[in-house]
Amino acid sequence: MEKELSLYLKEITKSFNKENLKIFSANDIANKINLSRSTVSSYLNKEVKEGNIIKVKEYPVIFLDKEVFINNYFKIKLNEYESLEDLFRENNGLSSKDSLSGVIGAKGSLKEQIEQVKTAVLYPKNGLPIMLLGPSGSGKTFLAKCIYDYCIQEKLLTNKSPFISLNCAQYYNNPELLSSELFGYVKGAFTGADKDKKGLLESADGGVLFLDEVHRLTDEGQEKLFTFMDSGEFSPVGDNSVKKSSKVRLIFATTESIQSTFLPTFIRRLPVVVSIPSFSERPNQEKLSLIDSFFLKESEILDKSIKVSSQVISFLLSSNFEGNVGKIKNIIKYSCGSGYTRSKKNDYINVKITDLPIECESRIKDVLGYQFSSRYQDRTYDYKYPELLDISRSEDKNIANTYFQFIEEYKELEKGSISSEQYINKMKNNVNMLLDNLVFNSNSSKNQSLFSIISFTIRHAFKYMEENYGIKQDGNKILSIASLLYYKEEHEILINHPDWNSLRPKLLAFINMHMENSVWLSKMMLKNLGEQLDYDFLDEDLIFISFYLNSTNMQKIRSGINSIILAHGYSTASSMANVANRLLKRNLFQAIDMPIDTKIEDIENKVIDFIENNSIENGLILLVDMGSLSDLCNKLKDKIRGPLLLIDYVSTPIVLEVGSLLLQAKNIDEIYEEVLNGVNIERKIVYPTIRKKKAILTCCYTGMGSAVQIHDILEKSLNREREEITIIPYDYNKLMKNKKRELPFQIYDVISIIGTENPQIDGVNYIGLEHLIGGEEIDGFISILKENFDVDSDKLKKDLVFNFSTKKIIENLTILDANKILSSIEQAVDRLEKLLDMKLSNNRRFLLYLHTSCMVERILRKEDVDPQEDIEDFMEKEKRKVDIVKYSLSDIEKEYTIEISDLEIRLICDIIFN
Incomplete structure (x- = not known):
C-alpha cells in the first residue's frame, strides 16, 4: 500500500502546476488508488514529519513528493508551507513564512x-x-x-x-x-x-x-x-x-x-x-478557524485527539464574552481539561456541553434555545492530522467547487480558450446545477426552524424588490437562494483560491459589463437581505446571485406595466394576446375572454380579481371592445394602486402598437399620447384615489451608480422613517425629459429630489448632493421632512451630517488617519484660497479633500499616476498657479515626509481651475 501510494505521488508531482491542485489533495489521491482517506492522510502526514513529502496547507491542502519536486523545480528547505505563495517565495530567496499573512483573518476581516x-x-x-x-x-x-x-x-x-x-x-x-x-x-x-x-x-x-x-x-x-x-x-x-x-x-x-x-x-x-x-464581529469562518486552532493546540498539549460535540461548537461560535478571543481560549482549555479528567484511559477526549465552565450555564441555555446546533457537525481535532478538519459535507464541497469554477473558467476566458458568451452560459449552468442539487438531492437534514427563518427573510427581500422595482416573487427562486445561504452559512470560499485577490476586480468588472442589470438587481436584493440577516454579503455571493438571476431572465428591469385584453367571444382576446406575444417575442399581454351577454359588473369583477392578485403599482392597461368606458373607470378608481389606462378599442394592430411602446419602456402617459395618434378612439387615464405614499427620488446625470449610493446613505439616515417614506434611485435623463409624467409621480407623492444635477421639475424641491455634503441644505431637507411627518430633528441632523460628511466618505483609507489628513488638507485649502484670492465651491472643496487624501496615501504606497504628455508645457504655462499650489501643500509634504510630483500637482490644478 505505502509503496503504491509513494509511486503515485512521485508520478503526479512530475506534472505539478497551479492549474491542477485538486489531484494533490488527500481525498483525490485516496479515490485514485482506492484507499480510505484517513489511511492516506495518516501516511502522508507521517512522511511530512519524516521530511519526504511537502505539505501546503491552504485549501485544498496538497501533498507533493519532496525529492521529485526539488529535482524538477527548485530547492526548498521546509516540509510544510502555509500557502503556495510561501512555497514560491522561497524560490525567490525570500522568507517562506509571513507571520502577518498567517494571522487568522489576514485575508478576511483583518x-x-x-x-x-x-x-x-x-x-x-x-x-x-x-x-x-x-x-x-x-x-x-x-x-x-x-x-x-x-x-x-x-x-x-x-x-x-x-x-x-x-x-x-x-x-x-x-x-x-x-x-x-x-x-x-x-x-x-x-x-x-x-x-x-x-x-x-x-x-x-x-x-x-x-x-x-x-x-x-x-x-x-x-x-x-x-x-x-x-x-x-x-x-x-x-x-x-x-x-x-x-x-x-x-x-x-x-x-x-x-x-x-x-x-x-x-x-x-x-x-x-x-x-x-472583537470575536463576535468576526465572520463565522474566522471564528471557527480560531476555535480549531485552540482545540488543535490542546490536542498537542494533551497528546490525544479531541472529539467536540456540535453543541459546543455552536455555543462557542454564538457567544459574546468579555475577554473575547482570550476568554474563548480559556473556556476551550478548561473544557478539554474536564474531558481529559473523565477519559484518562481512552485514546481520545470527548468534549461535551457539560464540560463547559459553570459560568457559561446561563449563556448555554440561551444558545441552545436558539437551536443552532444542527448547523454544525461534531468535529475531531488531532494535532498530527489537522487537515482532517477539511470540508467533509458533500454540500460544502459542491458549493466550493462551483465558486472555484468562477475563477478557473475565467482564467480560460483570459487565455482565449473560451468566449465571453461561453463563459457566461457555463457559469449559469453550473449555478443552476448546484442549486438543483442543494434543493432536490441533499442528503443532509435541515434545521427546519432556521431554514424557515432564512426563507421568510428572502421572501421579504423579493417582496421589497417587487414593490420597488417590479420584480415578481417566485417560489423556486426563494427556495434556491435559501438553500444556498443555509448550506454556505457565512463561509468565505474564494479567499482560499490563490488567484482570487488578483482576479476579483477583473471578474467584477466583467459581470458589470455583460450583466449590468443582473448585478444591479443582485446588489439591491443582497443589501436588503443583509439588513434583515445582519450579515455583510461578499463579492463572491454577488457574483453567484448575479449569474443566477441572469439565468432566470430577471436581468431586464422591466417597465412593470401589466396589460390585459378583454373581448367578447369564445377566444377572441386569447387569440389576439397569443399572436401579439409571439410576434413581439415577449409575454406582454394577458387575456380575458367574455361571453356575448357579459355585463359590465362581470368585467369589473374579473379586473378587480386580477388587481388583487398581481402587482399593478407600475400601471395597468386595459384594452376593451365595448362602450361604457366612463362607468368602468368610475368603478375601478377606488380599487387600483397605480395608474390605469383604458382604451375602448381592440384589434391586433393596436395590441401590437401598445406592445411596441411597452418594449421601448414607455410609461403610461407616453403610451396614452402616442397610441394610434390621430385616430378617433376613446382612451382615458385614471389615477388611484387612495392617499399616495411619500417618496424621495435620487438621481445622477452620469448614471444609476451615484443615485444608488445617495439612496443607500438616505436609507441609513432615515431608518426610523422607512415605513412612512420610500426612497427611489431613478434615471436622471428620464426625469429631465418627461418630468412629472414619469412613473414615480403617478404612484407616489414626491416631496424632494436629491442628486448631482437638477432635473428642473416644477413644484418639487431639489437639493444638490454637494450642498448636503457641505451641510448648507441639511436644515432645509429636515424642514421638508417635518412638513410631512414627525421626525426627531436633532437626531436626524446628526445622522445626516455624519453620513454625508467627507470624513465618512473617505473613511476607507487604509493607512492614514482620516481626522488627521482632513485637518491638514483643510489648512492647505484655506491657504490656497487666500493666495489665489478666490472662494472654492463646497463641491470643489469636497473633491479636493477626497482627491488629496487619496493622493497622499497613494504616494505613501509608492503608486504612480498615469503619465501626461503635455506636463512640461503645462508646468511652464501655468507656473504661477503651480507654485501657489505647491506652496499650499508644502506642510502636507513635511508632515508625511513625501514629495508631491508635478503629475500630481497637475491633477490638483485641474480640480481647482477647470
Whole structure:
C-alpha cells in the first residue's frame, strides 16, 4: 500500500502546476488508488514529519513528493508551507513564512488592518508608530508579537533585536513609577533611587517596544513620549540635562476611544491606527478557524485527539464574552481539561456541553434555545492530522467547487480558450446545477426552524424588490437562494483560491459589463437581505446571485406595466394576446375572454380579481371592445394602486402598437399620447384615489451608480422613517425629459429630489448632493421632512451630517488617519484660497479633500499616476498657479515626509481651475 501510494505521488508531482491542485489533495489521491482517506492522510502526514513529502496547507491542502519536486523545480528547505505563495517565495530567496499573512483573518476581516501594519513597518527610517485599537482579549498583544516577527522576516531587525512589552495598567496608581520604567532614572531622582537605571526605551534600542493599555499614561507621560517620537531623544527621570537616544519601533495598544483619551498633540503623532474586531464581529469562518486552532493546540498539549460535540461548537461560535478571543481560549482549555479528567484511559477526549465552565450555564441555555446546533457537525481535532478538519459535507464541497469554477473558467476566458458568451452560459449552468442539487438531492437534514427563518427573510427581500422595482416573487427562486445561504452559512470560499485577490476586480468588472442589470438587481436584493440577516454579503455571493438571476431572465428591469385584453367571444382576446406575444417575442399581454351577454359588473369583477392578485403599482392597461368606458373607470378608481389606462378599442394592430411602446419602456402617459395618434378612439387615464405614499427620488446625470449610493446613505439616515417614506434611485435623463409624467409621480407623492444635477421639475424641491455634503441644505431637507411627518430633528441632523460628511466618505483609507489628513488638507485649502484670492465651491472643496487624501496615501504606497504628455508645457504655462499650489501643500509634504510630483500637482490644478 505505502509503496503504491509513494509511486503515485512521485508520478503526479512530475506534472505539478497551479492549474491542477485538486489531484494533490488527500481525498483525490485516496479515490485514485482506492484507499480510505484517513489511511492516506495518516501516511502522508507521517512522511511530512519524516521530511519526504511537502505539505501546503491552504485549501485544498496538497501533498507533493519532496525529492521529485526539488529535482524538477527548485530547492526548498521546509516540509510544510502555509500557502503556495510561501512555497514560491522561497524560490525567490525570500522568507517562506509571513507571520502577518498567517494571522487568522489576514485575508478576511483583518485584511485592511494587516495591510496597514505592513505599510507602517516597511516605511523608511524605522517605520511608523502603530496604535492597535480593540476590546480586551481581541488579540492586540498577539498581533504586536507577529509584527516583531515580521520585522525579522523582512530583515528590518535581527533575531537578537529585543521585543519588550509593558502593560501600563499595572502602574495606574503610580504614574511616576511608570515614567521611570519607560525613561529610566538617575541616582537620587527619588527616594530609593540609589543608582542609575536604564529605562525600557533604552533597553529596547534596535528593537520593538510594545506599550499595552497606553491610555494609562498621564498627560505628562504622553508629552515626554511624543517628544521622543519627534526627536529620538529622551531624558531619564531626575536629570533633564542628560540626553539619550534610542532607535525603537513603537507599538501601542488601547481599549479606549483615542479621541477622548489622548492629547491631540499625541494623536497627531499616530499616523497608523489599526482597529481590531472583537470575536463576535468576526465572520463565522474566522471564528471557527480560531476555535480549531485552540482545540488543535490542546490536542498537542494533551497528546490525544479531541472529539467536540456540535453543541459546543455552536455555543462557542454564538457567544459574546468579555475577554473575547482570550476568554474563548480559556473556556476551550478548561473544557478539554474536564474531558481529559473523565477519559484518562481512552485514546481520545470527548468534549461535551457539560464540560463547559459553570459560568457559561446561563449563556448555554440561551444558545441552545436558539437551536443552532444542527448547523454544525461534531468535529475531531488531532494535532498530527489537522487537515482532517477539511470540508467533509458533500454540500460544502459542491458549493466550493462551483465558486472555484468562477475563477478557473475565467482564467480560460483570459487565455482565449473560451468566449465571453461561453463563459457566461457555463457559469449559469453550473449555478443552476448546484442549486438543483442543494434543493432536490441533499442528503443532509435541515434545521427546519432556521431554514424557515432564512426563507421568510428572502421572501421579504423579493417582496421589497417587487414593490420597488417590479420584480415578481417566485417560489423556486426563494427556495434556491435559501438553500444556498443555509448550506454556505457565512463561509468565505474564494479567499482560499490563490488567484482570487488578483482576479476579483477583473471578474467584477466583467459581470458589470455583460450583466449590468443582473448585478444591479443582485446588489439591491443582497443589501436588503443583509439588513434583515445582519450579515455583510461578499463579492463572491454577488457574483453567484448575479449569474443566477441572469439565468432566470430577471436581468431586464422591466417597465412593470401589466396589460390585459378583454373581448367578447369564445377566444377572441386569447387569440389576439397569443399572436401579439409571439410576434413581439415577449409575454406582454394577458387575456380575458367574455361571453356575448357579459355585463359590465362581470368585467369589473374579473379586473378587480386580477388587481388583487398581481402587482399593478407600475400601471395597468386595459384594452376593451365595448362602450361604457366612463362607468368602468368610475368603478375601478377606488380599487387600483397605480395608474390605469383604458382604451375602448381592440384589434391586433393596436395590441401590437401598445406592445411596441411597452418594449421601448414607455410609461403610461407616453403610451396614452402616442397610441394610434390621430385616430378617433376613446382612451382615458385614471389615477388611484387612495392617499399616495411619500417618496424621495435620487438621481445622477452620469448614471444609476451615484443615485444608488445617495439612496443607500438616505436609507441609513432615515431608518426610523422607512415605513412612512420610500426612497427611489431613478434615471436622471428620464426625469429631465418627461418630468412629472414619469412613473414615480403617478404612484407616489414626491416631496424632494436629491442628486448631482437638477432635473428642473416644477413644484418639487431639489437639493444638490454637494450642498448636503457641505451641510448648507441639511436644515432645509429636515424642514421638508417635518412638513410631512414627525421626525426627531436633532437626531436626524446628526445622522445626516455624519453620513454625508467627507470624513465618512473617505473613511476607507487604509493607512492614514482620516481626522488627521482632513485637518491638514483643510489648512492647505484655506491657504490656497487666500493666495489665489478666490472662494472654492463646497463641491470643489469636497473633491479636493477626497482627491488629496487619496493622493497622499497613494504616494505613501509608492503608486504612480498615469503619465501626461503635455506636463512640461503645462508646468511652464501655468507656473504661477503651480507654485501657489505647491506652496499650499508644502506642510502636507513635511508632515508625511513625501514629495508631491508635478503629475500630481497637475491633477490638483485641474480640480481647482477647470
